[in-house]
Amino acid sequence: MHHSDICIAGAGIIGLSLALELHRRGLSVTVFDQAQPLGEASTAAAGMLAASDPDNPAPLRKLADLSLSLYFEFLDRLHAHSGIAVPFHTSQTLQSQISSSSDTLSREALGRILPQLTPRNHHFTLLDEHSLDPRNLAAAVLAAVRATTIDLQPNTKVLSTRSIDDSVEVHTTQGIFHAAKFVNCTGAWATHSTLAPSTTIAPRKGQMLAIAIPPTLSLPLVVRTHGMYIVPRTTGPNKGRAIIGATIEDAGFDKIVHPADIAHLRALAADLLPALADAPQLEVWAGLRPSTPDELPFLGPSPDHRNQFVSAGHYRNGILLAPATAHVMAQMISNQPTAIDLADYSPARVLTSSAIAH
Ligand SMILES: Cc1cc2nc3c(=O)[nH]c(=O)nc-3n(C[C@H](O)[C@H](O)[C@H](O)COP(=O)(O)OP(=O)(O)OC[C@H]3O[C@@H](n4cnc5c(N)ncnc54)[C@H](O)[C@@H]3O)c2cc1C
Incomplete structure (x- = not known):
């Protein structure tokens, strides 16, 4: 037994x-x-x-x-x-907030942290956070x-x-x-x-992609908005890639990746970091978050x-x-x-x- x-x-x-x-x-x-x-x-x-x-x-x-x-x-x-x-891989995250606060970084400060970021109308704060x-x-x-x-x-x-x-x-x-x-x-x-x-x-589906970070872009930290994040791998075998995620979908146990959703995530990322627009796509996948x-x-x-x-x-x-x-x-x-x-x-x-x- x-x-x-x-x-x-x-x-x-x-x-x-x-x-x-x-x-x-x-x-x-x-x-x-x-x-x-x-x-x-x-x-x-x-x-x-x-x-x-x-x-x-x-x-x-x-x-x-x-x-x-x-x-x-x-x-x-x-x-x-x-x-x-x-x-x-990272120890800081640029986090977009719904509205401006006392922690919001000035454009100058943002420019020093990530010169190639185009913040649009986002208000970013800097979090001490690892990945x-x-x-x-x-x-x-x-x-x-x-x-x-x-x-x-x-x-x-x-x-x-x-x-x-x-x-x-x-x-x-x-x-x-x-x-x-x-x-x-x-x-x-x-x-x-x-x-x-x-x-x-219940399963909540997330689609993601990995791209190769162009050599012209230095990306040492995570960039996260309400609907999208960019997470660089800065060491090890995946060094030089960035993960861009993720959809949040109620799609049962379906893990099919849809090119239109991937293109949308990529467009959101490129809007903030235009250098990513033409970055080679390395991988796409989907996973099921256990949601309550x-x-x-x-x-x-x-x-x-x-x-x-x-x-x-x-x-x-x-x-x-x-x-x-x-x-x-x-x-x-x-x-x-x-x-x-x-x-x-x-x-x-x-x-x-x-x-x-x-
Ligand atoms: C796209 C995406 C991005 C995410 N990003 C982050 C992030 O940045 N940071 C973070 O902290 N979390 C993140 N998460 C969430 C995190 O991945 C999950 O919360 C975590 O992996 C859940 O772990 P788990 O062990 O409960 O589930 P799982 O890793 O799914 O493991 C459950 C296991 O149970 C097995 N199983 C199911 N039914 C049975 C059965 N009847 N008998 C035996 N085995 C069974 C399955 O085969 C599976 O291996 C992300 C998730 C997704 C999908």
Whole structure:
């Protein structure tokens, strides 16, 4: 009989960061993914640690701040276990604000920071904010997991779960597993997989492109407006590219890339940085953000299923929030007090037992 302390469904950044944290605490962990680990949203992301994005809901801030406080240690641990360094690519972001404020940069100041920017009617502020390459992060996380005794089971879909006495029966396409506790980390699938105590996590599609930064443009920081961002890769194998994103669409599980949407993103970018207008296009892709109605993740025990937890719905910020999510979920699963109050993220906040799928 297969038995672990903890079974996790979903080997994205949320599931695997949690697996590493639980393993560090001495627990045996099995992680299932219906496809390949880190093959979905976690490698489609731009990689901004955008805790100060004005589009974030206010209650996200305390989880975001906790994550930022843990990030260096998280990356150091990954490096130690995987041998793969995950450097930050940028440490500042030019953020467009709806209206002018005391923090708004003057045209002269903007010109000094990014001479080739044509700000149009945007009001920009300068944020201290880092970005990294999520594909680099994914490689480090996967290598770190493989360096442990974490049992990673790709191509194994979790079909259903059942709480029985002090354990959970996990039914998968590869048979039945048993664990003391089960965590649903299936991202945009958390509802459709019939695992979550929720009907309220939905995929929200984001299309993106990568371009080669022209040699005439020096782009050392992120530029972000309400509808578009430009994120340069400044080191490593992808040095010299910039990611331009992203659409936000309710399109179910469709990941088709549409040239017209890509052209629109590119036009928005070129409007601010005309040097990008003719930059060679290197890649296009789409990913599925796990969105919730209030844009806050669900972190906590399943309201109706004993020993089952959910950690999903990180929407636009799962790369930012992974270290804090792993930290507080591991505390909760180990029956310890959590570093921050998680009431805002409780799976019970908008859920009713009638919405629970079995
Ligand atoms: C275009 C785009 C840009 C983004 N940019 C940023 C950014 O700049 N900064 C940031 O912080 N975040 C960003 N995000 C958000 C971030 O990518 C997500 O919040 C994060 O990746 C969610 O991680 P996850 O592990 O929950 O989901 P995923 O990475 O999607 O992983 C879920 C996993 O669950 C598996 N699964 C599903 N159902 C089952 C089942 N029944 N059984 C077993 N396995 C199952 C899937 O195969 C998948 O591997 C972006 C997202 C997109 C799409």
